[in-house]
Amino acid sequence: MRKHLLIMAAAIAAAAVFALGLQAKKPSKAPLFEPYFSYPATDTARPDSAGFIRRWLLLDPIEKPNRSNTVFTDSYLREAFRTEYFPGQFTAWPVSGQTVRAGKQKLAWHGLDSSLFNVKLFRFATLQELPHYGVLFWAVTAIDCEEDIPDVRMAVGSNSASMWWLDGEEVLLLSGDRRMVQDDAVSRRLTLRKGRNIVRGAIINGPGMSDFCLRFIDEQGRPVTNFTVSIL
Amino acid sequence: MKYTKILRAAALLALAAPAAALARTEGEPYIHDPSTIALCDGRYYTFGTGGGGLISEDGYSWHGGAERPGRGAAPDVLKIGDRYLVAYSATGGGLGGSHRGAVLTMWTESLDPASPRFGFSEPVEVAYSEDGDDCDAIDPGLLLDPATGRLWLCYGTYFGFIRLVELDPATGARVEGNEPLDIAIDCEATDLIYRDGWYYLLGTHGTCCDGPNSTYNIVVGRSRNVTGPYLDNMGRDMLAGGGKMVLAAGHRCTGAGHFGRYVEEDGVEKMSCHFEADFDRGGRSVLEVLPLLWRNDWPVAGEPFREGVYEIESERRGYALELAVDFVRMDAPRHRFWEPVTEPIVPLTDQTLADVAAGWPAGNIDVRIGDYMFRPHQKWSIEAVPGSGGYLGAPYYKIVIEGTDRALAATEGRELTTVEHFTGAPEQLWRIEQLTDGTYRIMPKEVPGCDEPLVLVSVADSTPSLGRFDFGSDNSKWNFRQR
Numbered sequence: 001m002r003k004h005l006l007i008m009a010a011a012i013a014a015a016a017v018f019a020l021g022l023q024a025k026k027p028s029k030a031p032l033f034e035p036y037f038s039y040p041a042t043d044t045a046r047p048d049s050a051g052f053i054r055r056w057l058l059l060d061p062i063e064k065p066n067r068s069n070t071v072f073t074d075s076y077l078r079e080a081f082r083t084e085y086f087p088g089q090f091t092a093w094p095v096s097g098q099t100v101r102a103g104k105q106k107l108a109w110h111g112l113d114s115s116l117f118n119v120k121l122f123r124f125a126t127l128q129e130l131p132h133y134g135v136l137f138w139a140v141t142a143i144d145c146e147e148d149i150p151d152v153r154m155a156v157g158s159n160s161a162s163m164w165w166l167d168g169e170e171v172l173l174l175s176g177d178r179r180m181v182q183d184d185a186v187s188r189r190l191t192l193r194k195g196r197n198i199v200r201g202a203i204i205n206g207p208g209m210s211d212f213c214l215r216f217i218d219e220q221g222r223p224v225t226n227f228t229v230s231i232l
Numbered sequence: 233m234k235y236t237k238i239l240r241a242a243a244l245l246a247l248a249a250p251a252a253a254l255a256r257t258e259g260e261p262y263i264h265d266p267s268t269i270a271l272c273d274g275r276y277y278t279f280g281t282g283g284g285g286l287i288s289e290d291g292y293s294w295h296g297g298a299e300r301p302g303r304g305a306a307p308d309v310l311k312i313g314d315r316y317l318v319a320y321s322a323t324g325g326g327l328g329g330s331h332r333g334a335v336l337t338m339w340t341e342s343l344d345p346a347s348p349r350f351g352f353s354e355p356v357e358v359a360y361s362e363d364g365d366d367c368d369a370i371d372p373g374l375l376l377d378p379a380t381g382r383l384w385l386c387y388g389t390y391f392g393f394i395r396l397v398e399l400d401p402a403t404g405a406r407v408e409g410n411e412p413l414d415i416a417i418d419c420e421a422t423d424l425i426y427r428d429g430w431y432y433l434l435g436t437h438g439t440c441c442d443g444p445n446s447t448y449n450i451v452v453g454r455s456r457n458v459t460g461p462y463l464d465n466m467g468r469d470m471l472a473g474g475g476k477m478v479l480a481a482g483h484r485c486t487g488a489g490h491f492g493r494y495v496e497e498d499g500v501e502k503m504s505c506h507f508e509a510d511f512d513r514g515g516r517s518v519l520e521v522l523p524l525l526w527r528n529d530w531p532v533a534g535e536p537f538r539e540g541v542y543e544i545e546s547e548r549r550g551y552a553l554e555l556a557v558d559f560v561r562m563d564a565p566r567h568r569f570w571e572p573v574t575e576p577i578v579p580l581t582d583q584t585l586a587d588v589a590a591g592w593p594a595g596n597i598d599v600r601i602g603d604y605m606f607r608p609h610q611k612w613s614i615e616a617v618p619g620s621g622g623y624l625g626a627p628y629y630k631i632v633i634e635g636t637d638r639a640l641a642a643t644e645g646r647e648l649t650t651v652e653h654f655t656g657a658p659e660q661l662w663r664i665e666q667l668t669d670g671t672y673r674i675m676p677k678e679v680p681g682c683d684e685p686l687v688l689v690s691v692a693d694s695t696p697s698l699g700r701f702d703f704g705s706d707n708s709k710w711n712f713r714q715r
Binding site: 075076153155176184185189 | 556557558559561600602645646647693694697699707
């Protein structure tokens, strides 16, 4: 009996410790990304007033050594971005906290809200004390529409080069040694379909700052905001 | 001997080149004292001294066939409502003859002689001059004031004053009791235009009717009131001989005179006139159509587009239109900035097409906009395409990467590409027009699957596309640079 009590007490204590550990885990990580990111407090988000999408699932950086950004020609990027670094890279819907293996690296997905219109990938890496130069970032989010939104363009600025897909189709490549500029490049006209639209992006960087901004614009260049954003 | 022949051939080529490089009209654009160009049922018309006039289907190829009764000199034409008001002058004899003259007006519902609506009303005299007057009542110019709806007529020559009278826009007759007002002196072939609260009086100075030696040139003064005073950029009254230059001789043409303004749409304006001698057409008097620019609220003639190799620079960001191909780096010796230069300076050579073209894919290649680095994928050769027609004042052009046949083309979906070989298809033909601010719009002749007129736009700093022309947006504007 006493033995059972001891076992039960130990189990309760272990559960409590585990529970405390889980509870403690989030508070201890939450400040990690401040002031550049926060954890989402809601299930869905709206683009900001200028249309920029701030809610993203970001994968810890994949090491991709490059001493210079001048190597980012179209050919190099197509090779680099079409390489599969981790399973389900182009198809799987990640969950925040999930880990994947890319070569020898174990990388985690983080569901975050960017405090700024531009998603500071460099800070995302440095705040975790992860490699931040010579890296490849992946970003994923979902656009949920109540109806088709035709004739819009995906507008991206990225530092450095990047490639973007909508529902698995490549829609945009920003090549060269890029600086992050609002509406630097846009896709051809496309339709955001009623329901869920998955946006995936790969951003590569050698030395220096790394970030991106993304929004959708209409034929007149005005931001499109009549949809919600989710990472669930 | 052989060397001399080569030199002669080269000289002939050099003479021939400018005509092709600066084409503005083709056909038989022979006219003197042309009226303002008018559009009627999709065709362009202008009338000259002597009774006839020119017609053009597209604004580039001109031929005779327009009809105007009354003969006389230097008509003007203005569309008011559904009718055309034509003013012309019955001259008394010119510089050395009598200065009795009269200006008459008449109406027609169509300018097309084949139309059932064609037919001029009985002319009505609206102004005259006697031998004792300091005025020659010829060379009329019409203005329907958009600010007030009032109709004005200016007329006169070097022989005294340029005068202004008011006409009734319903009848074309002189407003009863209206007295002529002197608004300028010592010029002729005047025209009035209105823009943004300013009235502009354009006149012609210099010597008329002297072929290659004619010094005719077009000048302007402006006023806040239609009645003047019309002052030039130095504040000098046109009643004292003032006038700011709009167009003088150039491009192997002399004797610019008889200004007319044609507004295509906001930001796209043309001016018409004659050159009294086109050297490339044997010194004949020809219709000229040029872009009309506005600088500091002053009109000035733009330049005809010159064929050549250009950077096509976006007004939006200043980046250059380019093929979406790999950027090929150039090797060059590296030097420490702080160390003295001891070795001889050896200029770098430009990257050439041969250095890079092998790496370009076959088939269509997309275009984008990027930092200008004077590289082969950014150099566009622009040439007129004979036999492909044109638009008001210019032919259609092909735009190809220099040294190749790879041509810019509009595509289905209102986008752009380059095709490996230029075929002359309408989506590969481009309309290039200088805008009133000096920048350019670039418009495909046709967009596959689209009836809407579209222009080349910078839809993002680095992305070109096709979209509606908007003069208020730098997205619609481009520059052609040679650097």
